[in-house]
Amino acid sequence: MESAKQQYLASLKHFCPALTDHELALFVSKLSFQMLQKKEFFIEAGNVQKAIGFIAEGLVRSYYVDPAGDETTVGFYQVGDYATHYHSFLTRNPSNYTIQCLEPTVMACLSYENLQWVYGQSTGFERYGRLVAEEILKRQQARIESFIFQTAEARYLTFIEKHPGLFNRVSLSHLCSYLGIERQTLTRIRQKLAHQ
Known part of the structure; x- marks a missing residue:
């Protein structure tokens, strides 16, 4: 868990370099750590998200299930997310x-509850909370706009550009779901790009 703690501290310092060692120690005192296996859930639909999870190791996906029972992947999150x-x-x-x-x-x-507590201890923590929220909002906005302004091929190229190490770590079905395309379409896109 020491490695996870250090990664979280590095993220805190990245967002808010002015935080003092005392402030960082206060923050760390309120953290808990979870070790989850492949296929385990951090949160399931229908439950309240009780804690923000900073990924120190591993990879997760976020998805929803539509009324027909089909899963749609809305995000992949890796170390540092x-x-x-x-x-x-x-x-x-x-x-x-x-x-x-x-x-x-x-x-x-x-x-x-612990996040609200740390906000009360320092304005630096409030800044951290705002910057994390802005980062989450930017990511969500970029995803929405990709479906409005980009073709399927452009969405695929953006994914490869922004997440070069993820392609071989996620299944094609999850990737197709995330990109909003059929598997055959992804195959055609990849074949076309291979011949350019």
């Missing part, structure tokens, strides 16, 4: 999403 349905976390309402581990995963977790 926050695995959260932020709306559920903030409003204390049940999440519509499930977050499942694709690999053995170690999370540094901060509960809603």
Whole structure:
């Protein structure tokens, strides 16, 4: 868990370099850690997200199940990312999403109550919370706009560019679901690009 703690501290310092050692120690004192196996759930749809999870090791995906029972992947999160349905976390309402581990995963977790406590200890922590929320919002906005403004091929190329190490770590069915395309379409796109 020491490695997970150090990774979380590095992320904190990245977002808020002005935090003092005392402030960082306060923050770390409120963390808990979860070790999850492949296929285990960090959160299941219908439950309130009680803690933000910072991924110190591993890979997870977020998805929802439609009324027909089909899964749609909405995100992949790896080391250094926050695995959260932020709306559920903030409003204390049940999440519509499930977050499942694709690999053995170690999370540094901060509960809603402990986050509120650390906000009260320092304005630096409030800045951290705002910057993390902005990062989550930017990612969600980019995903929405990719479906409005990009072709399937452009979405695939953007995914490869932004996540070069993920392609061989996620299944093609999860990737197709994330890109909003059929498997045959992905095959055609890859064949076309291979011949360019």
